[in-house]
Amino acid sequence: MIILMGVSGTGKSTIGKLLADRLDLSFYDADDFHPPGNIDKLSKGVALTDFDRQPWLKKLGTNIIKWQAKGGGVLACSALKESYRKLLTTIPGDQITFVHLKGDFELIKGRLAARTSHFFDPSLLKSQYRDLEDPTLAIQISVNQSQEEIIQEILNKMNQKTSFGIIGMGVMGQNLAINMAGNGTRLSVYNRHVPGKEENIAADFANAQSHLSIQGYDALKAFVDSIATPRNILLMIQAGSAVDITIDELIPLLGKDDLIIDGGNSNYLDTNRRDQHLAKHDINFIGAGISGGEEGARKGPSIMPGGSRSAYRRIAPILDGIAAKDINGNPCCAYVGPEGSGHFVKMVHNGIEYAEMQLLAEVYELMRNGLSMAPNSIAETLESWKNQGHDSYLLEITINILRKQEDGELLLDKILDAASQKGTGGWSTEAAIKLGSPLNTIADAVMARNLSAQKTLRVSANKSYGEIKKRIETDPDDFINALEEAYHAARVINHAIGFDMINEASDQYNWSLNLSEIARIWTNGCIIRSELMSDAVSYFGKCNRLLLHPKIVDTLKLQQSQLAMVVGQALAHGYPTPVFSSAASFFLGYVNGRSSANLLQAQRDYFGAHTYKRVDQPQSESFHTEWISS
Numbered sequence: 001m002i003i004l005m006g007v008s009g010t011g012k013s014t015i016g017k018l019l020a021d022r023l024d025l026s027f028y029d030a031d032d033f034h035p036p037g038n039i040d041k042l043s044k045g046v047a048l049t050d051f052d053r054q055p056w057l058k059k060l061g062t063n064i065i066k067w068q069a070k071g072g073g074v075l076a077c078s079a080l081k082e083s084y085r086k087l088l089t090t091i092p093g094d095q096i097t098f099v100h101l102k103g104d105f106e107l108i109k110g111r112l113a114a115r116t117s118h119f120f121d122p123s124l125l126k127s128q129y130r131d132l133e134d135p136t137l138a139i140q141i142s143v144n145q146s147q148e149e150i151i152q153e154i155l156n157k158m159n160q161k162t163s164f165g166i167i168g169m170g171v172m173g174q175n176l177a178i179n180m181a182g183n184g185t186r187l188s189v190y191n192r193h194v195p196g197k198e199e200n201i202a203a204d205f206a207n208a209q210s211h212l213s214i215q216g217y218d219a220l221k222a223f224v225d226s227i228a229t230p231r232n233i234l235l236m237i238q239a240g241s242a243v244d245i246t247i248d249e250l251i252p253l254l255g256k257d258d259l260i261i262d263g264g265n266s267n268y269l270d271t272n273r274r275d276q277h278l279a280k281h282d283i284n285f286i287g288a289g290i291s292g293g294e295e296g297a298r299k300g301p302s303i304m305p306g307g308s309r310s311a312y313r314r315i316a317p318i319l320d321g322i323a324a325k326d327i328n329g330n331p332c333c334a335y336v337g338p339e340g341s342g343h344f345v346k347m348v349h350n351g352i353e354y355a356e357m358q359l360l361a362e363v364y365e366l367m368r369n370g371l372s373m374a375p376n377s378i379a380e381t382l383e384s385w386k387n388q389g390h391d392s393y394l395l396e397i398t399i400n401i402l403r404k405q406e407d408g409e410l411l412l413d414k415i416l417d418a419a420s421q422k423g424t425g426g427w428s429t430e431a432a433i434k435l436g437s438p439l440n441t442i443a444d445a446v447m448a449r450n451l452s453a454q455k456t457l458r459v460s461a462n463k464s465y466g467e468i469k470k471r472i473e474t475d476p477d478d479f480i481n482a483l484e485e486a487y488h489a490a491r492v493i494n495h496a497i498g499f500d501m502i503n504e505a506s507d508q509y510n511w512s513l514n515l516s517e518i519a520r521i522w523t524n525g526c527i528i529r530s531e532l533m534s535d536a537v538s539y540f541g542k543c544n545r546l547l548l549h550p551k552i553v554d555t556l557k558l559q560q561s562q563l564a565m566v567v568g569q570a571l572a573h574g575y576p577t578p579v580f581s582s583a584a585s586f587f588l589g590y591v592n593g594r595s596s597a598n599l600l601q602a603q604r605d606y607f608g609a610h611t612y613k614r615v616d617q618p619q620s621e622s623f624h625t626e627w628i629s630s
């Protein structure tokens with residue numbers, strides 16, 4: 001059943017007859033089913049009430065069941081309100097196509113004025129526009145074109161499948177949909193239906209974006225059926241069990257070679273598992289890290305897809321089209337590697353981000369409290385750092401935050417000092433333990449957030465111990481200069497730690513990850529884009545270990561003492577600097593060719609007979625000592 005709807009004067013009957021002819025269907029005009037009382041009212045210019053319409057719509061609803069049983073038909077019916085359309089939907093929703101014929105008020109008024117034989121009084125037009133509730137699931141057609149063009153557009157839109165689907169119309173899903181459709185992709189979108197709570201979310205969103213080619217669905221099967229095969233479906237939903245549940249709902253609806261892309265922040269271990277699960281159903285799977293937040297999603301995110309390479313090739317033009325562009329105009333999107341490697345890399349991205357944010361918080365605390373600098377002056381100092389090769393998205397937003405006033409006061413001062421987190425930092429730490437990889441700065445940034453969240457405990461400890469923080473009395477300019485060097489050194493170390501873990505995972509899981517390419521897709525669109533990241537692209541082209549690159553070695557040789565000095569001063573004056581301290585200690589451990597771990601091995605062997613290796617014997621041999629002579 002096709003129902004042509006819209007206000008009077010849009011040509012529902014004329015177009016309806018033509019369309020019915022073209023499709024070899026029967027045509028029905030809802031006006032022919034009005035009871036005499038309604039026709040009388042309409043011809044006298046009296047608007048029908050909902051009460052007047054009820055029996056008429058119900059009769060049409062009953063007829064629709066009969067017409068559909070006879071093979072369907074085309075019905076011209078104004079169906080202005082959602083409640084009217086509900087009364088007409090007496091057969092399953094996917095067996096009815098509403099086509100909304102649209103025109104602006106002046107155009108339709110002109111058409112109605114030219115009519116002579118119709119009982120409709122043009123003065124009712126205004127009330128029709130007032131009553132019109134834009135349909136959520138209709139094909140939208142402008143009547144400001146020839147009849148043939150209208151028919152052709154309806155046929156095209158009815159037959160055309162979309163080329164991409166998005167599930168989850170939250171912050172990210174909506175913005176990616178606008179980005180994608182704006183880039184020319186015909187989209188289907190779906191959001192879960194929770195009666196009374198989450199209804200018509202996707203359809204309402206699609207309607208609000210009527211200038212874009214987006215079809216919104218409230219029913220999963222209709223959504224899947226609307227996408228051309230092999231289907232590409234992006235999940236932008238909450239990570240965790242919601243992804244498993246949605247995948248399980250999709251599996252029976254999908255076919256061979258269809259592709260599910262999980263664009264949320266899923267744990268890479270879950271992505272590995274889902275990859276294997278879907279392979280058993282011949283369904284392709286990609287776990288794609290997406291970074292850039294709301295603005296990135298809308299204007300160009302950084303995208304890190306991992307999983308099926310052949311399926312990736314199919315969607316690469318779509319993802320490349322919406323991604324941010326690097327300095328050479330290339331998309332900040334590249335195939336990362338197999339299985340959960342895309343989500344692994346995104347997880348480490350977020351880990352680096354945690355530590356970068358914490359470093360800026362430590363810089364702020366040292367300047368604000370240690371040096372008693374005003375927020376504006378801190379912002380100015382950080383502004384000057386931007387020109388010293390430290391520019392980054394996170395530095396820029398920090399400067400803006402330091403200038404944001406509310407009622408003449410700094411908004412930052414009104415924000416509770418208890419940091420939240422969603423998990424990726426913690427997962428990075430777990431992954432580091434699994435891989436046996438050091439993750440000092442990132443793990444300490446996670447722990448700093450954990451400690452910050454214990455606000456009540458901290459306040460009571462502060463009472464017990466009294467205020468320990470003291471003003472840093474060294475020359476402020478000297479300290480700020482040292483802080484700038486230390487900031488750079490700590491950032492380099494933090495990036496090196498993150499990339500080293502990616503390298504480790506690549507080796508252990510046989511992923512063959514390309515660090516230079518990963519750095520490149522992080523040069524724009526994502527939260528950790530920075531000048532340092534742009535430099536890292538070429539560093540990794542030559543050397544997989546950032547801290548061993550000759551240029552970095554030269555820089556850190558000079559800066560490491562400033563880093564140590566800042567940490568020393570900070571701790572001596574009562575300022576916690578978890579990530580600065582962690583970076584400094586990691587660095588000293590990293591360059592320590594002969595560490596004290598020999599003592600650890602001796603202790604392990606002492607109490608647990610765990611054995612040890614000797615520097616004066618081949619490494620293949622293990623030794624045990626009876627440490628206490630009997």
Ligand code: NAP
Binds near residue numbers: 266
């Ligand atoms: P959001 O605004 O909270 O939206 C979450 C979406 O998931 C909604 O459409 C929600 O549907 C759906 N959902 C929640 N529980 C569900 C369930 N049990 N079954 C089916 N659908 C369910 O979140 P978001 O910010 O768009 O994030 C989406 C994903 O992208 C997350 O994995 C997030 O970690 C990741 N991500 C977010 C950002 C960011 O900056 N926001 C950046 C990168 C990645 P309802 O509306 O029906 O609840």
